[in-house]
Amino acid sequence: MNDRQQNTRNFSIIAHVDHGKSTLADRLLEIGLVTDQRTKKDQILDSMDIERERGITIKANNASFDYRANDGNLYHLNLIDTPGHVDFTYEVSRSLAACEGVLLIVDASQGVEAQTLANLYLAMELDLRIIPVINKIDLPSADIDKCKIMIEESLGLNPDEAIPISAKTGLNVKDVLEAICKMIPPPKGDRNAPLKALIYDSFFDTYMGVVAKIRLFNGKLKKGEQIHMMNVGRDFIVTEVGVNRLTMVPVEELQSGDVGYVVAGMKKMGDAKTGDTITLSNDPTDSVVQGFKDAKPMVFAGLFPINGEDFEVLVDAIEKLKLNDSALTFERENSIALGFGFRVGYLGLLHMEIVQERLEREFNLALITTAPSVKFRITTSKDETVEIDNPSKWPDPVSIEKAEEPFVKATIISPETYVGNIMSLVIEKRGVHMDTVYLSKDKVQLTYELPLTELIFQFYDKLKSYTKGYASLDYEEVGYRESKLVRMDILVNGEPVDALSSIVHKSKAEERGRAIIEKLKDLIPRHQFMIPIQAALGSKVIARESISALRKNVTAKCYGGDISRKKKLLEKQKEGKKRMKQIGNVEIPQEAFLSILKTSD
Structure with missing residues (x-):
């Protein structure tokens, strides 16, 4: 192992959402002299406006910098940033596979949360060196001693190694860098062995095409060599290799242990899939980096432009977005109510929200999303x-012989006071209790299995309101289970509205159907005839409301005279209304769809 490899440290920062990952990354980069007063900005590794506004990391990022430690050596540090939200777990696992160690941040005022544990398990599976960091010690509500007890009892880590810091003020941040140099092992690997590199992320650049971010485990890589993608099975000629020091800096060659990027004339994101292994075409390695899988969409929803003429712009926009987001899947869809659009697959609800927000902002579109659903499995009688x-x-x-729906294992961490509220919420959502563990005397970890369909319908919002915002949630897929599933149609004036159809559990159909039609009753304007609104399972109507007709006063022009003249006019109106009902087409305003889809629970 040469000196450069001996003094290289590859590390990542993992934490629950909003525990201070990006702020700590900012401080480390300032000490590493990668940023100065001129280029300094908060959340420096978060490149998207949405990330900065919401204070979350969506895309993994990385930065390389040098640090001279107290022992006199100059260390090359590669920080690989990770997203914190449960939707992006696969990206986190690939980022961690590129590291030898991690900083696990625990918020001094909140303690251990659900994703702290989930990410800790990912790091343990990959056998990484874990350094606990207690952040936000400058807050008045910070309780360092309680945090240390939780680090020992619920995470099983050595509390004496925990470094109390304030990433915001920069207090003790140098101690974190010293710990990285001292505790995290240098990367193993042989620079003379055949090339073996992991793509842990990729992005699309307008001039260079797809840029793959890579970590080399063995071998070396330089410009002009022909590389082979082992899972995709394609070959490319390397046009540039380099490292990311916040700007991309080309270098002569990358070698084992390095983290950098490679440009090789790749045109589509599918050419450089996250988790793929790169090797040389003429001297391939005999094994791939373990753990590659295609990102699998969990939530599906229709996406339609509010103005039908914007469809071509949407086609262009969604294809461009796909270049930067390989997890996005879509196919064209046509709805009678909403016109042309797409059926889009997302990793989760946050991913869905962000994709829609990016399309609306970056391409100036006005979009409507149908109620999200999941992928169901049907076994037919054949x-x-x-x-x-x-x-x-x-x-x-x-x-249909049998219908199955996906289930997830949800881990909820909450103060003990709210356990009763959480239990009633989970029962309402058809969940099954699996396990209860006390992490400390007043903090409980609850494990449930529940259908993914129920989880995507306002579960998170209700959980937050039932627990005054203190509970945290993490979930993972556990496979399919048989369920009594039915398709519920919403009929307006006897006609089904396809954009409002949904697949629900039989026990929930009436309750959900009633909620939708009551909302529609308030939103559809009155017409000259009565409009029935029904929720139906096949031909069986399970809920009904009626919008009464607007009554035009046809007898206003009749003053005085015989009553039979008035009766004659009213009979004529009655006949006209009958005909109108047969040919009358009900106009459903756009706002009706928007408000129903926002609260379709």
Whole structure:
């Protein structure tokens, strides 16, 4: 192992959302002299406006910098940033696979949260050196001693190694750098072995095409060599290699242990998939980096432009966004109510919100999203298995042998006071209690299995309101379970509105159907005829409301005279209304869709 490799440290920062990852990264980069007063800004590794506004990290990022430690050696540090939200767990796992150690941040005022644990388990699986850091000690509510007890009892880490810091003020941040140099081992690997590198992320650059961010485990890589993507099975010629010091700096060659980037004339994001292994075409390695999988969408929803003529702009926009977000899947869809649009697959609800926000901001579109659903599995009476992510493709109930829906294992960490509230919420959402663990005398970890469909319908919002914002949630997929699923249609004046159809559990159908039609009753304007609104399962109506007709006073022009003249006019109006009802087409305003889809629970 040469000196450069001996003095290289690859590390990542993991934490629950909003525990101070990006702020600590900012301080480390200032000490590493990568940023100065001129280029300094908060959340420096968060490149998107949305990330800065919401204070969350969506895309993993990285930065390399040098640090002269107290032992006199100059260390090359590679910080690989990770997203904190549960939707992006796969990206976190790939970022961690590129490291030898992690800083695990615990908020001094909040203690251990659900994603702190989830990310800790990811780091343990990869056998990384974990350094606990207690952040936000400058807050009046900070309790360092309590945090140390939780680090020992619920995380199983050595509390004496925990470094109390304030990333905001910079207090003790140098101690973190010293600990990285001292405790995290240098990268292993042989620079003379065949090339073996992991793509832990990639992004699209207008001039260079796809840029793959890589970590080399063995071998070396330089310009002009032909590389082979082992999972995708394609070859490319390298046009540039380099390291990221906040700006991309080209270098002669990268070698084992290095973290950098490679440009090789790749045109689409599918060419450089996160988790793929790169090797040389003429001297391939014999094994891939373990853990590669295609990012799998969990939540599906229709996306339509509010103005039909914007459809072409949406096509262009979603294809451009796909270049920067390989997890996005979409196919064209046509709705009678909403016109042309797309059926889009997302990693989760946050991902869905962010994609819609980026499309609206970056491409100046006005969009409407249909109610999110998940991928259901149907076994037909002919013993065929089909996966369905769109209510319009739901088969005839007679041909369904069994229907299955995806379940998740949800971990909720909350103060003990709110356990009763959480239990009633989970029962309401068809959840099954699995386990309860006390992390400290007043903090409880609850584990449940519940259907993903229930989790995506306002579960998180309700959990936050039931626990005054103190509970935290993390979840992972556990496979499919058989369920009594039905397709619920909403009929307006006898016509089904396809954009409002949904697949629900039989026990929830009436409650959800009633909520939607009551909302529609308030939102659809009155017409000259009575409009029935119904929720139906097949031909069986389970809930109904009526919008009464607008009554035009046809007898106003009749003053005095015989009553039979008035009766004659009213009869004529009655006949006209009958005809109108047969040919009358109900106008459903756009706001009706928007408000129903926002509260479709």
